[in-house]
Amino acid sequence: MAPAGVPIHLQVQRLLRVAPFTAPSQPPKRRQVQGWKKQHLQRGMHGCCVRVAAAAAADGAMSPGPDMSLSQRVVAFKEAFWKFLRPHTIRGTILGSSAVTAKALLENSHLIDWGLLPRALLGVLALLCGNGYIVGINQIYDVDIDAVNKPFLPVASGELSPGAAWALCLVMAAVGTTVASLNFGRLIGGLYAFGLFLGTIYSVPPLRLKRSAVAAFMIIATVRGFLLNFGVYFATRAALGLPFTWNPSISFITVFVTVFATVIAITKDLPDVEGDKQYGIQTFATKLGVRNIAFLGSGLLLLNYVGAIILALRMPAAFNQKLMIPAHAVLGVMLVYKTLKLDAAGYTQAAIADFYRHIWNLFYSEYALLPFL
Numbered sequence: 001m002a003p004a005g006v007p008i009h010l011q012v013q014r015l016l017r018v019a020p021f022t023a024p025s026q027p028p029k030r031r032q033v034q035g036w037k038k039q040h041l042q043r044g045m046h047g048c049c050v051r052v053a054a055a056a057a058a059d060g061a062m063s064p065g066p067d068m069s070l071s072q073r074v075v076a077f078k079e080a081f082w083k084f085l086r087p088h089t090i091r092g093t094i095l096g097s098s099a100v101t102a103k104a105l106l107e108n109s110h111l112i113d114w115g116l117l118p119r120a121l122l123g124v125l126a127l128l129c130g131n132g133y134i135v136g137i138n139q140i141y142d143v144d145i146d147a148v149n150k151p152f153l154p155v156a157s158g159e160l161s162p163g164a165a166w167a168l169c170l171v172m173a174a175v176g177t178t179v180a181s182l183n184f185g186r187l188i189g190g191l192y193a194f195g196l197f198l199g200t201i202y203s204v205p206p207l208r209l210k211r212s213a214v215a216a217f218m219i220i221a222t223v224r225g226f227l228l229n230f231g232v233y234f235a236t237r238a239a240l241g242l243p244f245t246w247n248p249s250i251s252f253i254t255v256f257v258t259v260f261a262t263v264i265a266i267t268k269d270l271p272d273v274e275g276d277k278q279y280g281i282q283t284f285a286t287k288l289g290v291r292n293i294a295f296l297g298s299g300l301l302l303l304n305y306v307g308a309i310i311l312a313l314r315m316p317a318a319f320n321q322k323l324m325i326p327a328h329a330v331l332g333v334m335l336v337y338k339t340l341k342l343d344a345a346g347y348t349q350a351a352i353a354d355f356y357r358h359i360w361n362l363f364y365s366e367y368a369l370l371p372f373l
Contacts, residue, residue, distance in 0.1 A: 129176030225258025
């Protein structure tokens with residue numbers, strides 16, 4: 001915190017001295033010079049502002065002041081922690097685990113024991129800790145990229161210090177691993193640790209596999225698709241005293257969500273192209289272009305919906321046709337509408353963000369349908 005009485009212009013000068021403007025090193029082709037100059041002037045101004053904000057945070061200007069009450073500090077931390085957990089991923093984890101658990105219970109309703117509820121809540125806690133660790137460690141190592149792409153995230157904005165972020169990640173990893181191992185056996189404990197390992201090598205150097213488009217989508221598809229659905233279904237049946245067997249609905253949702261997670265993995269980078277290019281992160285969006293990836297993701301999801309309809313028609317005894325066919329038809333039509341709307345909007349940042357939110361809403365919808373399929 002700057003001493004009281006120091007003129008504001010001197011405070012700004014001092015902050016600017018630790019936030020120098022860095023000019024781009026490699027000019028583009030001649031025909032792109034004018035646009036390049038404007039673009040990099042804007043980037044330079046944005047980068048300078050981000051560095052000033054970061055310096056101010058380090059200097060105490062953006063941290064809770066001494067005049068803040070304890071309750072205000074607690075509220076500020078809770079808000080930063082909530083953003084740190086990336087709420088849209090939390091909703092997917094809770095809804096996915098709840099839907100798979102509900103499906104296993106509805107299949108064996110005579111075995112339902114409310115005494116198992118505390119154990120189920122511990123399972124949700126472990127999943128949320130794993131989710132929080134993976135998205136948290138990513139924010140720690142993506143802080144420079146997030147300053148461009150997602151400046152609202154708490155580490156990039158300075159609301160949460162790197163030290164606090166590390167402490168939260170380590171606590172969540174330790175709590176989640178302990179809960180999973182002690183309450184759900186060696187297999188689930190091992191799969192849980194494997195999921196954390198995949199989340200780590202996705203973000204952390206030297207591997208930092210998010211730099212590889214193929215490796216990145218394979219990790220996300222594995223964690224969101226196979227590990228979550230298989231792990232939760234296995235653990236639920238084990239809690240009911242039943243051996244594991246694949247159920248048609250669980251087999252369907254595992255394959256469906258694995259494809260869906262692949263789409264999320266390639267479309268999540270649509271809003272982040274500028275920052276990813278700046279920091280050398282190779283994604284499908286930076287390599288193939290935003291429009292091509294949007295259509296590719298929509299095409300894969302549309303095939304997913306067509307496959308679900310065909311599966312219901314071919315296996316009427318295994319699925320609820322009256323729900324599965326019209327529901328997936330409606331979701332497919334909504335997807336086509338949103339894709340065409342994105343194309344008509346010219347792929348603006350607002351349109352891309354709306355499209356990506358809709359992808360997640362479709363993801364939530366599938367799990368909401370699962371117990372009734």
